[in-house]
Amino acid sequence: MKKTAFVTGANKGIGFEIVKQLSEAGWKVILGARSTERGEAAVSGLTSKGLDVEFVQVDMESLESIEQAANTIKQNYPDLRLLINNAGMPGAFSRSFMDTKEENLRNAFEVNFFGTFRLNQRLFPLIKNNEGTIINVSTDMASLDHMQNAESTLNAFDYNSSKTANNAMTLSMAYEVETAALKSLR
Numbered sequence: 001m002k003k004t005a006f007v008t009g010a011n012k013g014i015g016f017e018i019v020k021q022l023s024e025a026g027w028k029v030i031l032g033a034r035s036t037e038r039g040e041a042a043v044s045g046l047t048s049k050g051l052d053v054e055f056v057q058v059d060m061e062s063l064e065s066i067e068q069a070a071n072t073i074k075q076n077y078p079d080l081r082l083l084i085n086n087a088g089m090p091g092a093f094s095r096s097f098m099d100t101k102e103e104n105l106r107n108a109f110e111v112n113f114f115g116t117f118r119l120n121q122r123l124f125p126l127i128k129n130n131e132g133t134i135i136n137v138s139t140d141m142a143s144l145d146h147m148q149n150a151e152s153t154l155n156a157f158d159y160n161s162s163k164t165a166n167n168a169m170t171l172s173m174a175y176e177v178e179t180a181a182l183k184s185l186r
Contacts, residue, residue, distance in 0.1 A: 010086060
């Protein structure tokens, strides 16, 4: 039986390549994308090569879309073993804290943190029951050390901060799973 994975932000770039490589390795992959047209085109290109890929629309800025995608996954793919949160919004790449507009910071957090948080909360029990894995894609720009480097060409306070929060969520999720596992051993 094939393992099933769900990859967000997967109609192009890194997400698309993840879907391609997982499906070539024998996984059934659900390609998640905000744009139905681009998502279906990406799936069509992969299935024409004999790969087992299906499409689920998910807009990480929309709670309704996230809930709809999570319900579709739970209903149609209850054996989900891998969730890769690749969808992301770069933000405005403000050069400094003082130049950052609150609107740009909110937009970056909406996708890069809150959207991922919402999807993780809804699919975490399914992944946990299937003894699966959740991967939240990040960047070295989320490092606190990177933020201290004023010479960096991508010192983007809005994007970097949202990805740093995403990293904190990832650690919290891991600690929660580890703590639960240790309690079950007692």
